Amino acid sequence: MRTIPLGKTGLQVPAVAVGCMRIDALTPAEAERFVQAALDEGANFFDHADIYGGGACEEIFSKAVHMSASVREKLILQSKCGIREASFDFSKEHILSAVDGILSRLQTDYLDVLLLHRPDALMEPEEVAAAFDRLERAGKVRHFGVSNQNPMQMRLLQKYVRQPIAANQLQLSVTNAGMIAAGIHVNMAEDAAVDRDGGALDFCRVHDITIQCWSPFQYGFFEGVFLGNEKFPALNAKIDEIAETYGVSNTAVAMAWLLRHPADMQPVTGTMNPARLRDCVKATEIRLTRAEWYAIYLAAGYTLP
DSSP, rough: EEEOOOOOOEEESSSEEEEEETTGGHHHHHHHHHHHHHHHTTTOOEEOOOOOGGHHHHHHHHTTTTTTHHTTTTTEEEEEEEETTTTOOOHHHHHHHHHHHHHHHTTTEEOOOOOOOOSOOOOOOHHHHHHHHHHTTSSSSSEEEEOOOOHHHHHHHHHOOOOOOOOEEEEETBBBBBHHHHHHHTOOOGGGGGSSSSSHHHOOOOOOOEEEEEEBBBTTSSSSSSTTTOOHHHHHHHHHHHHHTTOOOOOHHHHHHHHHHHTEEEEEEEEOOOOHHHHHHHGOOOOOOOOHHHHHHOOOOOOOO
């Protein structure tokens, strides 16, 4: 598995992260096989959140991997906190409590990375900074990041927080590539020129913040996957054509499209199918040409000025 730097942490991490949001849909035996399949592929970066399965996903994972000190040192574990029922909560009290719960469920003493999950309108950055400092001093969290934040939100947080923001987890796929399209249509009187995220893509590149792409195969907001979907005939035809050229699956090509971007983004998979996960990993061996990348972009319905 090809690796990339994770922000300014000094960590070299797999170019593809394994998302565990759906692991609670597996039987214990299936979960164990899936986790082992990921490790066999060198995919040892696992992404969690305290809300996934109401915490059950973290518990299932720790059992599936047979967590122990010797196992833990082979893993890179990331989790997220901040989403509560009908609200978001970045208070110091909640962050500290949430991390203790995450560590207990994962059966580990520390997280490699903790992300703040969705922006909290009532965030008091001083409280976040105090929580991060306490977690770092206690050895409970080594690196910190955010999810779904725009540049000004990250700037505000970084004004108070000592630790550099390692990652920003953002929704990005070939059919949800507005942040890329806005950069192409700068200064144009077109809908595609509307910047809906404040230039998050370029901001993260300037400040060495790794973009982690969630839902890399989804269109809309969890409306379904675009691969093999009759709603996207031109896109699938182009992806299938390129997949045949490289002798890989359409999954690998769709993932390779994200990996081709020079931002060194880290897509987060959502599949619980070992074969499909292997296809995602295969994408790290493919470098699409510029012509192929743009052909997929245009087939997805985007335009060039």
